[in-house]
Each structure stands twice: as C-alpha cells, then as structure tokens.
Amino acid sequence: MPAPVIGLTGGIATGKSTASNYFKKLGITIVDADTIARQVVAPNSFGLEKIKAHFGSQIVLDNGELNRAELRKLIFSNESEKLWLNNLLHPVIRQEILEQLNAANGPYVILDAPLLFENNLDKLCEKTLLVDIPEELQIMRGSERDGVNKQQIKQIIAAQMPRSIKLKKADYVIDNALSLDNTYAQVMAIHQKLSNK
Template sequence: MSDFVVGLTGGIGSGKSTVADLFVEQGATLVDTDAIAHELTGVGGAAMPALVAEFGAAVAAVDGAMDRAAMRQLVFADPSARVRLEGILHPLIRQLSAERCRAAGSPYVILAVPLLVESGTYRERCDRIVVVDCPESLQIERVMARNGMLVDEVKAIMAVQATRQQRLAVANDVVVNDADQAKLHVQVAVLHRKYLMLSAEKVKASC
C-alpha cells in the first residue's frame, strides 16, 4: 500500500505519457485517469448504463462502448451535455483512481491527471506535483505531427487548458521535455530517488 502520491501533469503534447512510462521503468506504480476514463466508457464499462440512461442509446456503439464521435457532436452542440457527462464520469474516475493509489505496492504512485491544475480535488490528494514542460511551439508541433491536426485546432485545445505559467506555478518539480530521451531519463532518475526518500520520510513520520 502506498500513501505517497505524485501528481503528474502537463499540457497537450508535452510528453506526459513518455515521462509516466519512465517513472514506471524506475519502479513506480502508474494510475492514469485518462486510461480509467477509457475503461469506464469501454465495452462493459461501469459508466455506460448511466451514460445511456442520460443521453440515449445513440451514444453507445454497436459493441456497447461509448461512441466517442457521437458524444463529441453532442457536447459540441449542447454545452450542458459536457457538464452532465463530467457529472457521471468524474466521480467514478476519482473513486477508482483513489482505490488504485491506495492499493499500489510501490513506495510511491504517479497519478497522471491531464487537467490536474484545473481540478482542485486532485491537487489536494498529491504529496508532490510534477509538471512536464516544454515550449508551446513544441507542443503544437508534436500534436500536429501525432494527430494530423491543424495549428488552429491545437491552439483551441490549449486555450481551454491551464496556461504554461499556471502549471509551473503549482509545480513542486518540473521535467523539461524539449530535448532528447537521455536528458529525460536523467531527470526522471533524479526525481525517482527524491520521491523514494520523501516517501520513506512520510512513512517514518506516520509511525
């Protein structure tokens, strides 16, 4: 059981997943709220009955998973639909992520939350917050290359996220992801040793 939680966040295209994977390689447990959301809305997902009851059968694909395209259209056409969608998903994500953090067998947990800065409840659950940072121009470049999106589409996503400055303002630690993998590995290894030490200190203090 681990009670030392490191919140990991960063803007779109910053490389959060890459950094999270590097922490896992070091021995950390990863609890990813995006992955939990996909699980809840996948085939047989725990959120699907409530989503179908709220929005109708049209939001479910043939296999029973959420039809993401249909839900996107719905949310785009009706702003209140997003609030209702989040009202169903967010409590379930919070509950599952908390259970998995508690069940982790590693000295510390990486709790990956894309919108951690925007969501106060997650910040309160973290002993440390690590932000994956890079220049905004590099974020745009990466997302365009990865998702085939236009520059304006990427900027529109970034506009509804916390700003780079807002993320850095709440960070206890920063991983700079603007160069090569070797530089990333070094930064993560240094933080891993730091979190092991802090986790041990917290355990000691609670005894």
C-alpha cells in the same frame, strides 16, 4: 500506510507519457486517470448504461462501445449536458483513482492525469510534477504526432490551464524540450529525491 502520491501532468504533446513510462520502468506504480476514464464507460459498464439511458442508443456503437464522436457533438456546445456528464463520471473516476492509489506500494505512486490541476486532482497529491516544453514546440510536436492542423492543437492548448499557472503550481518541472536522455536524467534525479525521503 499508502505510498505518497505524486501527480504527473503536462499539456498535449509535452511528453507526459514518455516521463510516465520512465517512472514505470523504475518500478513505480502508475495510476492513469485517462485509462480509468475509459474503463468507466467500457461496454456494459454502469457509466455507459447511464449515458445510453440519458442520450439514447445512438450513443453506443454496434460493437457496444461508446460513440465518442457523437458524445463530443452532443456536449460540445451544450453546457448543461456537459455538466450532466461530468457529474455522472467524475465521482466514479475519482473513486476508482482513490482505490488504485490506496492499493499501490513502493516509495511513492504516480497519478498520471493530463488535467491534474484543472480537475483538482492535485488535492490528492503530496507533490506535483509538470512535464513542460515551450508552446511553439508543443504545437509543432502535437500536429506532427496526431496528424492534425496546428490550429486544432492551439485550441486544445487554449482550453487547458495556461502554462504559466501550471509552472507556478508544480513542485517539480521536467523540461522535455531537449533529448530523451536529458528527460530520463531529470526523471532519475526526481526519482532519487522521492525515494530517499
């Protein structure tokens, strides 16, 4: 029987990757939705070939990789192009996620997805886990980490599901506003709960 799936999510700069790395150190398989999303548009992939056929060769860089900045420009203000891209990539990404989840062993497997709730990936999960910090801290950490202005971080936060709704939807919440030791202790407590089922 496949391992139970635990969805791990968190907004920008909440420390989701930190929590994910702690679970990995505990020997838990991580299925990373972002990594899969990059793989399906890797050079010479089915996804990238379809994108090139649709948008033209300027969408591919000289090294054969997807020109993400160009693609963002093309879909940012064009809802129908954005929809076309989502209809192409979401089923491919979902299929790969399912295959990796089904292949995982252990007491449980983590599906690490920043847009877990937004993309309805929580439907694949037995339980969900939100890494959370107050929004002011999120804005501060995000602008420091990514070297972008606070306004851009605010826009990214505004485009995601509101924190209040995510807090209601999550089965477990890791408060990452304190020390890394504190975060690790919370991960350990959840790990023990999930392992002792």
